[in-house]
Amino acid sequence: MVWLLLLLLLVRSSLHRRIEHLHALPLLVRRYVTECVVNEGLRLLLGGPMRDTWLCPYVEQQSQTHDDQSVVMAYNGEGRFLHPPHTVDSVYECSLASGCGLECRNRLVQRGPTYRLEVIRCMEAKGKFVKGWGVRSPDFIPKGAFICEYIGEYISDDEAESRGIRYDNQHMSRLMDVVGDGRDVVRMCIDATRFSNLGRFLNHSCDPNCFKQRVFCDHNSRLPRIAFFALRDIPPLEELGYDYGYQDVPGKTFPCLCGAWNCKKLLY
Numbered sequence: 001m002v003w004l005l006l007l008l009l010l011v012r013s014s015l016h017r018r019i020e021h022l023h024a025l026p027l028l029v030r031r032y033v034t035e036c037v038v039n040e041g042l043r044l045l046l047g048g049p050m051r052d053t054w055l056c057p058y059v060e061q062q063s064q065t066h067d068d069q070s071v072v073m074a075y076n077g078e079g080r081f082l083h084p085p086h087t088v089d090s091v092y093e094c095s096l097a098s099g100c101g102l103e104c105r106n107r108l109v110q111r112g113p114t115y116r117l118e119v120i121r122c123m124e125a126k127g128k129f130v131k132g133w134g135v136r137s138p139d140f141i142p143k144g145a146f147i148c149e150y151i152g153e154y155i156s157d158d159e160a161e162s163r164g165i166r167y168d169n170q171h172m173s174r175l176m177d178v179v180g181d182g183r184d185v186v187r188m189c190i191d192a193t194r195f196s197n198l199g200r201f202l203n204h205s206c207d208p209n210c211f212k213q214r215v216f217c218d219h220n221s222r223l224p225r226i227a228f229f230a231l232r233d234i235p236p237l238e239e240l241g242y243d244y245g246y247q248d249v250p251g252k253t254f255p256c257l258c259g260a261w262n263c264k265k266l267l268y
């Protein structure tokens, strides 16, 4: 009987923890969205679509007609990114106009995440949660696998400048620089403050296990999607982190608390 009671208590407390975790996410994020929203100011700046459609790189008879960028075969048959980080400018996934079916292997990010992800409080030394929240997975994530996107609100560079001052004062920035593809001159940012998915909770690491990659899934859109892929095999429950790649900011520093063996001690 005592054992039964103990078992019930255990199950209840673990259930409670999981429910707490699930309820915490909407409280942490103002508007949880699964695709980016576009700020009106940026929409006006961008104008209409500018890119031609691209054909599926896996439909052999079409391969003659590709230009250099669209010919990149990004993923293998198991849905793993095939190239070293930061060597492919943009991935162009197949879309309605590509002449292939939904099962085509060149449609990965558009299908959404498949590994489970948890938002966690990140403990630092001395029992403090100084880094805020972070992300991990209870699943093993193999090298090259797609993890999730960084989703938020696309804003213009000018708008990001003014919002950035406010965020810097709060020591918490959820801005990510985004550049259109080589033919596009518009510089923009994804701000994951008001609108976001859980991609905004990935912290910086000086020894990253993820990297970000620009992906286009629709020739009608000039807005690249930012996808995270596994840089190496990631064991369950290891915190996910990528290199923020921050430039030095004159007169300002921000301590890095990633805890990696090679930590540079400063984010910028």
Ligand SMILES: C[S@@+](CC[C@H](N)C(=O)[O-])C[C@H]1O[C@@H](n2cnc3c(N)ncnc32)[C@H](O)[C@@H]1O
Pocket: 130, 131, 132, 133, 134, 171, 172, 173, 174, 175, 200, 201, 202, 203, 204, 205, 255, 256, 257, 258, 267
């Ligand atoms: C995109 S958010 C990441 C999620 C954030 N930890 C939270 O609780 O919402 C970026 C912010 O997280 C914090 N951060 C991320 N990586 C960090 C690191 N390695 N060391 C210290 N702070 C970090 C900084 O405040 C940074 O401005």
Ligand SMILES: [Zn+2]
Pocket: 056, 057, 058, 094, 098, 099, 100, 101, 104, 105, 106, 107
């Ligand atoms: Zn295709």
Ligand SMILES: [Zn+2]
Pocket: 205, 206, 207, 256, 257, 258, 259, 260, 262, 263, 264, 265, 266
């Ligand atoms: Zn570090």
